[in-house]
Amino acid sequence: MKRILVAIGLAWGCGACEAPYPEPVFEKPIAKRRPLNLEEPKSPQELAPPAARPRAPASRYAGSPDPENGAFDLKEATAGLKEGGALQAKIETSLGTLNCTLFDDKAPLTVANFVGLARGLRPFWDTKQSAWVKRPLYDGTTFHRVIAGFMIQGGDHLGNGTGEVGYYVPDELHPSLSHDRPGLMAMANKGANTNGGQFFITDAAAPHLTAMKSYSIFGECAPVAVVHKIANAPKSNPMSESPATPIVIKRVSITRK
Numbered sequence: 001m002k003r004i005l006v007a008i009g010l011a012w013g014c015g016a017c018e019a020p021y022p023e024p025v026f027e028k029p030i031a032k033r034r035p036l037n038l039e040e041p042k043s044p045q046e047l048a049p050p051a052a053r054p055r056a057p058a059s060r061y062a063g064s065p066d067p068e069n070g071a072f073d074l075k076e077a078t079a080g081l082k083e084g085g086a087l088q089a090k091i092e093t094s095l096g097t098l099n100c101t102l103f104d105d106k107a108p109l110t111v112a113n114f115v116g117l118a119r120g121l122r123p124f125w126d127t128k129q130s131a132w133v134k135r136p137l138y139d140g141t142t143f144h145r146v147i148a149g150f151m152i153q154g155g156d157h158l159g160n161g162t163g164e165v166g167y168y169v170p171d172e173l174h175p176s177l178s179h180d181r182p183g184l185m186a187m188a189n190k191g192a193n194t195n196g197g198q199f200f201i202t203d204a205a206a207p208h209l210t211a212m213k214s215y216s217i218f219g220e221c222a223p224v225a226v227v228h229k230i231a232n233a234p235k236s237n238p239m240s241e242s243p244a245t246p247i248v249i250k251r252v253s254i255t256r257k
Helices: 002-015 108-119 207-212 224-231
Strands: 087-093 096-102 124-126 131-133 141-147 151-154 184-187 199-202 217-222 248-256
Touching: 087 108, 096 108, 096 224, 108 217, 108 248, 141 224, 151 224, 217 224
Parallel strands: none
Antiparallel strands: 087 096, 087 248, 096 217, 124 131, 141 151, 141 248, 151 199, 184 199, 184 217
């Protein structure tokens, strides 16, 4: 009887004790990384947005204040053009010509900037010369970044995507415009209100860019077949977004229709 009572006492006492080790907790298995398939197209979420990203020393930035003090309007940009009629940009490239209608009624500051740079009326900071210059910015530049099914990007006087113009133009996000079709012309940037000289033209609808609310649409270009041709240009290697053969913007001319 004594033995039974001792056993009962031990059992009752241990029932109140904590276990010497915590219960094992199993981590969720880590999903296996998919093997890299160079032929597999990227989803819109994986495509890096059109960007102008400075990567170099301070010499890339303007060494003196903007002569226009950030103010440049349509009247200055269109000086000498006939009055009335829609503004048109003719972009002659080594792979064909694009005729673009500019939306100066929806994005007046953006259009004024593009037209002023194209006509050589808007001063910009030339990194190579370390000086403010007035010359047609886009003539002789390239489409340095082309992605089939997404967009073609150009307008960088340095030719590698890092070139800036020494000032910023604020975003103009008109509610009636969205990246819903190929041929739309918009500003490339590195974040909100950092538009400069680089621009891109969509090769397909890009709703994720609309959702980002950071890319000012300021025109529409045709024929879309030329955009497709540029976007599908052969690359130097499968991982590159730069054409194997430079696609030159020979000249950008501005007129009124």
